[in-house]
Every structure is written in C-alpha cells, then in structure tokens.
Amino acid sequence: MDKKTQTIxxxxxxxxxxSSRIENNSAGLINSYRGxxxxxxxxxxxPDRKNESYRYTNLDPWFNADYKSYFVPGEEDFKxxxxxxxxVADLNSYDLVLLNGIPPRYNGTLDGLPEGIWVGxxxxxxxxxxxxxxxxxxxxxxxxxxxxxxxxxxxxxxxIFVYIERGVTLTNPVQIINLVHSDRDMFVQHRNLIVVExxxxxxxxxxxxxxxxxxxxxxxxxxxxVGENAHFDILRVQNEHNNAAKLTxxxxxxxxxxxxxxNNITLHGxxxxxxxxxxxxxxxxxxxxxxxxxxxxxxxxxxxxxxxHASPNCTSNQLFKGVLDDFATGAFNGRILVNREAQKxxxxxxxxxxxxxxxxxxxxxxxxxxxxxxVKCSHGATVGQLDEDAMFYLRxxxxxxxxxxxxxxxxxxxEVIEKISTEALKIRIDDLVLKRLRGELSRCATCSINxxx
Amino acid sequence: MLQIExxxxxxxxxxxxxxxxLSVKKGEIHAIMGPNGSGKxxxxxxxxxxxxxxxxxxxxxxxxxxxxxxxxxxxxKEGIFLGxxxxxxxxxxxxxxxxxxxxxxxxxxxGEEPLSSSDFLKLMREKKELVKIESGLTNRSxxxxxxxxxxxxxxxxxxxxxxxxxxxxDETDSGLDIDALKIVANGVNELKTPENAxxxxxxxxxxxxxxxxxxxxxxxxxRIVKTGGKDLAVELEKLGxxxxxxxxxxxxxx
Numbered sequence: 001m002d003k004k005t006q007t008i009x010x011x012x013x014x015x016x017x018x019s020s021r022i023e024n025n026s027a028g029l030i031n032s033y034r035g036x037x038x039x040x041x042x043x044x045x046x047p048d049r050k051n052e053s054y055r056y057t058n059l060d061p062w063f064n065a066d067y068k069s070y071f072v073p074g075e076e077d078f079k080x081x082x083x084x085x086x087x088v089a090d091l092n093s094y095d096l097v098l099l100n101g102i103p104p105r106y107n108g109t110l111d112g113l114p115e116g117i118w119v120g121x122x123x124x125x126x127x128x129x130x131x132x133x134x135x136x137x138x139x140x141x142x143x144x145x146x147x148x149x150x151x152x153x154x155x156x157x158x159x160i161f162v163y164i165e166r167g168v169t170l171t172n173p174v175q176i177i178n179l180v181h182s183d184r185d186m187f188v189q190h191r192n193l194i195v196v197e198x199x200x201x202x203x204x205x206x207x208x209x210x211x212x213x214x215x216x217x218x219x220x221x222x223x224x225x226v227g228e229n230a231h232f233d234i235l236r237v238q239n240e241h242n243n244a245a246k247l248t249x250x251x252x253x254x255x256x257x258x259x260x261x262x263n264n265i266t267l268h269g270x271x272x273x274x275x276x277x278x279x280x281x282x283x284x285x286x287x288x289x290x291x292x293x294x295x296x297x298x299x300x301x302x303x304x305x306x307x308x309h310a311s312p313n314c315t316s317n318q319l320f321k322g323v324l325d326d327f328a329t330g331a332f333n334g335r336i337l338v339n340r341e342a343q344k345x346x347x348x349x350x351x352x353x354x355x356x357x358x359x360x361x362x363x364x365x366x367x368x369x370x371x372x373x374x375v376k377c378s379h380g381a382t383v384g385q386l387d388e389d390a391m392f393y394l395r396x397x398x399x400x401x402x403x404x405x406x407x408x409x410x411x412x413x414x415e416v417i418e419k420i421s422t423e424a425l426k427i428r429i430d431d432l433v434l435k436r437l438r439g440e441l442s443r444c445a446t447c448s449i450n451x452x453x
Numbered sequence: 454m455l456q457i458e459x460x461x462x463x464x465x466x467x468x469x470x471x472x473x474x475l476s477v478k479k480g481e482i483h484a485i486m487g488p489n490g491s492g493k494x495x496x497x498x499x500x501x502x503x504x505x506x507x508x509x510x511x512x513x514x515x516x517x518x519x520x521x522x523x524x525x526x527x528x529x530k531e532g533i534f535l536g537x538x539x540x541x542x543x544x545x546x547x548x549x550x551x552x553x554x555x556x557x558x559x560x561x562x563x564g565e566e567p568l569s570s571s572d573f574l575k576l577m578r579e580k581k582e583l584v585k586i587e588s589g590l591t592n593r594s595x596x597x598x599x600x601x602x603x604x605x606x607x608x609x610x611x612x613x614x615x616x617x618x619x620x621x622x623d624e625t626d627s628g629l630d631i632d633a634l635k636i637v638a639n640g641v642n643e644l645k646t647p648e649n650a651x652x653x654x655x656x657x658x659x660x661x662x663x664x665x666x667x668x669x670x671x672x673x674x675x676r677i678v679k680t681g682g683k684d685l686a687v688e689l690e691k692l693g694x695x696x697x698x699x700x701x702x703x704x705x706x707x
Contacts, residue, residue, distance in 0.1 A: 390543050392541075397611060398615070399554050404526075411544060
C-alpha cells in the first residue's frame with residue numbers, strides 16, 4: 001500500500017471512529033454533507049506534488065504525523081484564550097475568539113454589534129437561520145481536484161458564521177482571532193460561512209496565532225457569498241510558529257457589481273498554503289487579491305489564487321509580494337480563467353519576490369486560460385535581490401547598511417499594505433511588518449510559549 | 454580638506470582612472486569638466502564610497518583620514534555628499550522618513566539627540582524654501598515619479614538638509630532648463646561658506662556662469678589634462694573638447 005493510500009485509510013478510519021462525536025457537536029444540515037464528502041476525499045486523497053497546483057508544496061510530512069485529531073474546547077479554554085492579545089486588536093473592531101477552530105457558544109450573536117449583523121457559531125446558525133445556511137453552505141467551495149476541501153466538509157464540526165443583512169454597512173471590522181492551543185499535537189479543521197447580502201458592506205480581519213509550541217495542522221475552508229452591489233473585505237494576518245502548518249481555502253462568490261478584497265499577510269508559519277478563489281459571477285464585479293509574505297529560516301509559504309471570470313465587464317487584480325530570508329521557500333500560482341461569455345474582462349496579476357540569501361527559493365507561475373476574445377490581461381513576475389543602487393543611495397546619505405536594507409524591504413512591502421482600506425489597520429500592519437522585518441516581532445516578547453525560537 | 458594622490462581605478466579589467474591627483478581646500482569650489490566617458494562620474498562615485506570596480510593605486514585623504522577605508526555611510530556622516538547624476542527612485546520609502554532617518558543618523562554620529570517631529574518638519578520647511586521644492590514632493594516616495602528637474606532639486610534639498618563639508622555634484626545641471634538651473638545654482642551658492650567646499654562635475658560651461666569655481670580641471674581619458682582658473686571653462690566652451698582629445702597643448706591660460 002503506497003503512502004497516499006495509507007493516508008486515505010487513516011482519515012477514513014478517523015471519520016468512521018469519530019463521526020458520531022462530530023455529528024453530535026454539529027448540525028443536521030452540515031452533517032448531511034459528510035458522507036459524500038468522505039467518498040470524494042477517498043477518491044482524491046491529500047494533494048501531492050503531482051497535483052499541478054501543489055507542485056511546490058510538500059504536505060506529506062504534515063499529514064503523516066500523529067495528531068490528537070479531535071477537540072471540543074471547554075469554557076475554561078476560552079477564558080484562557082481570551083487573555084491573548086492580538087497585535088492588531090486595539091483598533092475598533094468586533095472581536096470573536098476561535099479556539100482550535102471552534103467558536104464559543106454564546107447562544108447568539110457577538111455582543112455590541114449593530115442591527116442587521118450576526119456573528120457566531122455556524123452550528124448555531126444552522127438552527128437559527130436554516131434557510132440561509134442551506135442556501136449557501138457547500139455551494140462555493142468547489143474544486144474537483146483538491147482533496148483537502150472534502151476532507152474539511154467531512155470532518156469539520158463547526159466554525160464561524162457571519163451574516164450581514166441587505167443594505168447594512170459596517171464600518172469597523174469584525175475580527176476573528178483564530179487561536180490554536182493544545183498540550184498535544186493537533187489537527188484542526190474548521191468551516192466558515194459568510195453571507196453578505198445585496199448592498200451590504202462587511203470588513204473582516206482574521207488573525208492566526210499559535211499559543212503553544214505543539215505541532216499544529218489546520219485545514220480551514222471559508223465560503224463567502226457577496227451579493228449585488230455589496231462590498232466584502234477580508235484581511236488575514238498569519239503569525240504562528242515553525243511547527244504550525246496552515247492550509248486555508250477561501251472561496252469568494254461575487255454577484256453583480258460587487259467588490260471583494262482578500263489580503264493574506266504571512267509573517268510566520270512552518271508551512272502556509274493559502275488558496276484564494278474569487279468567482280466573478282455577476283456582471284461588473286471587481287476583485288482585488290493581495291498577499292504579502294515575509295518569512296525566514298525553513299518556513300514555506302504557498303499562495304494559490306484562482307480568479308474565475310464568469311461574467312462580462314469584470315475586473316480583477318492580483319498583487320503578491322514577499323521577502324524570503326535564510327532557507328525560506330515560497331510559491332505563487334496565479335490562475336486567471338476568462339470564460340467565453342466574460343467579454344470586456346480586465347485582469348491583472350503581479351508577483352514580486354526578494355530573496356535575501358542564495359538559499360532562499362521562490363517558484364512563481366502564472367496560469368492564464370482565456371476563452372473570450374475581447375479581454376485585457378497582463379501578468380508579471382520578478383524574483384531578485386535588493387536594489388544595489390538604491391542601497392548605495394540611502395547609505396550615501398548616512399543611513400547604515402542594516403537600516404537601509406530595512407527601509408528598502410519595508411518600501412517593497414508597502415505597496416501591499418497601502419491597499420488596506422481601514423486607515424487604523426494600515427498603521428497597525430505597518431508597525432507589525434516593520435517589527436517583523438527588524439526581527440523584533442513582539443510575538444516573542446509577549447508570548448507565553450517557551451519555544452526555542 | 455581632500456587630497457587625491459595618483460588614484461587609479463579599474464572596472465571590469467579596464468582602467469577608468471589612470472592616476473588622478475587633486476587637492477581641495479576648505480572654502481574652494483572646484484569644477485571638473487570633460488567629455489563623456491572621461492571618468493568624471495567614476496571619480497564622484499569612488500569619493501562617495503560606491504563599491505564598484507577596483508582601486509588599483511593611489512590614496513585619498515579626507516580631513517586627515519584614509520577615505521578609502523571608510524564605509525559610504527560614514528563618509529556621509531563625516532560630511533561628504535554626492536549629488537547624483539541619476540537620482541534613484543525608491544518606491545514605498547517616503548521622502549520624510551528617508552530624510553528624518555538620515556538627519557538623525559548624522560545627529561547621532563555627532564552625539565546629538567534626534568530631532569523631534571515638529572523640529573524636523575520645521576527644518577524641512579526652511580530647506581524646501583531654499584530650492585523652491587513643492588511640498589507635494591516631500592510627501593511622496595523618494596524620487597518616484599519626479600521629473601528630471603525635480604530630481605535634481607531634490608538632490609540640492611537633501612544637501613541643504615545634511616549640510617555637508619564637501620559636496621560633490623555630479624552633472625547636477627544635466628537635463629535642467631535655465632530656470633531650474635538657476636534655482637539649483639542659487640541653492641548651491643546659498644549653502645556655500647568659507648568652511649565647506651564643493652566639487653562641481655559638469656559637461657558644459659553653462660552651470661559655471663552661476664556657480665563660480667576657484668579651480669577648473671579638465672578630465673580626459675582618466676587623467677587630469679589641464680588645471681586652471683575659471684577662464685579655462687570659457688576657453689573650453691569656445692574650443693570644445695576636440696583640442697584636448699588631439700593633445701593640442703598650444704592654448705595657454707591662467
């Protein structure tokens with residue numbers, strides 16, 4: 001039996017052994033998807049490097065490890081977790097702490113939210129808003145080749161649900177503080193659903209942190225529906241540790257004249273794979289898929305983006321930038337699919353990476369599939385070093401080498417940060433990125449983990 | 454202030470400077486003229502500390518120290534300033550942040566406290582006035598999207614902010630119209646004191662109508678082939694560089 005089959009067997013057994021426990025902690029509607037999803041997973045397995053979109057990322061070592069695979073946190077766990085202070089937490093936001101993928105059961109929505117918005121557990125939502133959840137759950141997370149998605153559908157018991165009613169505009173963001181914490185190695189899965197109705201506006205932040213040094217593997221699927229003329233903005237800040245792997249799959253379905261921004265800022269993590277999908281389903285929709293990765297040591301970060309232009313007159317933009325130090329490796333795969341009916345499409349893509357050492361490595365691959373004839377698409381990728389002429393220019397004004405390097409790296413990263421729409425958040429991210437580049441990310445200063453860095 | 458003795462520089466195996474000897478005292482303005490490819494910019498870059506090519510001979514003493522052993526940033530803090538022929542665009546790095554860092558590095562070096570934000574902005578306002586640089590420019594990224602003239606004015610603005618002892622202006626006049634040229638020259642003259650010195654590198658005599666040099670050198674094929682007073686520049690303008698290239702030494706001056 002080969003490795004792939006062994007892994008499939010292991011997860012099948014996990015599913016069989018635990019399905020009643022999972023189902024008891026979940027909702028009927030969500031449970032109804034599990035059987036078929038498991039079948040699909042058995043066909044696909046964990047994506048290996050033969051899978052074109054996972055060519056540069058080896059998931060094997062992360063999936064062939066022994067995890068305590070199932071965990072429902074208690075009330076005390078949440079109390080402990082809420083003491084955690086997120087680096088971006090002090091802006092005006094509506095915060096929800098997720099512990100090992102599970103939201104606390106508030107019996108209702110998060111406190112302090114304005115009328116017309118509900119933020120809480122997906123399982124609770126399945127009871128409170130059964131029609132709404134039924135209409136959207138499982139509809140957008142479609143990728144017939146990636147076994148991680150049905151694996152999540154089969155095994156995840158809960159996650160968050162955000163619902164914003166038609167025409168409701170939220171100014172301050174909803175912040176999900178996504179913590180993993182355990183005294184044993186853990187495999188975490190959660191499933192999120194976000195529904196932004198027509199004309200509504202929802203800004204969101206997700207902060208990923210690991211609170212204990214154990215080995216963590218997270219496989220998270222998020223489905224987002226963005227209605228007509230609606231705005232949705234999601235910023236994810238990933239700051240875990242070298243022993244934590246994070247696999248995220250975010251599917252953003254956009255209707256007519258909607259606008260959605262996804263931004264993945266990766267500061268730290270052993271292995272990070274972000275798959276971001278925007279489907280421009282209605283005419284006149286626009287999307288902005290952004291990413292910034294600043295990693296070092298043996299970290300690996302892989303951004304996969306898929307923009308599906310399904311309607312005419314839509315615009316999409318992809319901008320991913322990164323700085324890789326030490327032995328860090330990275331990959332970017334940007335897919336633009338322009339369907340035959342998607343005339344007058346504008347689609348842009350840019351990926352720039354700076355390698356600080358000879359050992360750092362970046363693989364970048366554009367993937368354009370264009371079936372319409374009246375479209376404008378462009379893509380460009382660069383992998384290089386810091387600009388020597390710019391270094392000399394700064395130094396010739398009396399700025400020392402380290403500071404000059406820092407200024408150039410920060411300037412390089414700034415293009416992504418500038419696109420963050422909330423001003424207060426932009427300042428916080430600026431600060432966080434600068435600390436990260438200085439190597440003094442206060443995560444280490446305030447963190448309770450006794451890791452050896 | 455500055456003594457260059459028999460300086461030889463090779464770039465990729467080709468000798469660019471073939472033994473330059475030059476001495477600049479405080480209070481002086483030296484002009485270095487010469488045709489394209491004569492080694493003017495190489496000399497400027499070597500003085501500012503750019504790591505390129507190989508210094509194969511000679512020495513440079515600046516304020517009693519061996520300049521060639523100093524890093525570029527230390528040369529700057531000791532008072533050397535290079536006005537770039539082609540100022541570099543640095544997207545994402547704001548002019549304000551750039552200048553604030555540079556000014557405070559200089560202050561730290563002198564054992565002074567960093568400037569407060571308000572004092573710094575006040576200093577910027579004063580100096581901007583000198584080179585008639587618009588406020589908008591200092592709110593942007595370093596040189597990004599600046600016109601040729603704006604870039605050159607920005608160099609003089611930086612010079613005004615850092616108050617160097619020895620300013621080396623590499624073709625600061627190239628690409629400037631006459632009005633911009635006057636503004637730049639005026640900036641240089643305003644900053645001139647009996648305590649500092651300047652080396653003005655130019656291809657044309659035009660700039661020297663506004664910045665009056667004490668000494669003029671002609672650099673050709675990696676050597677200083679003529680040295681004279683300000684009239685030498687006028688001669689050059691009249692006769693062109695051809696007579697130097699031909700090795701004609703019959704013209705007398707000074």
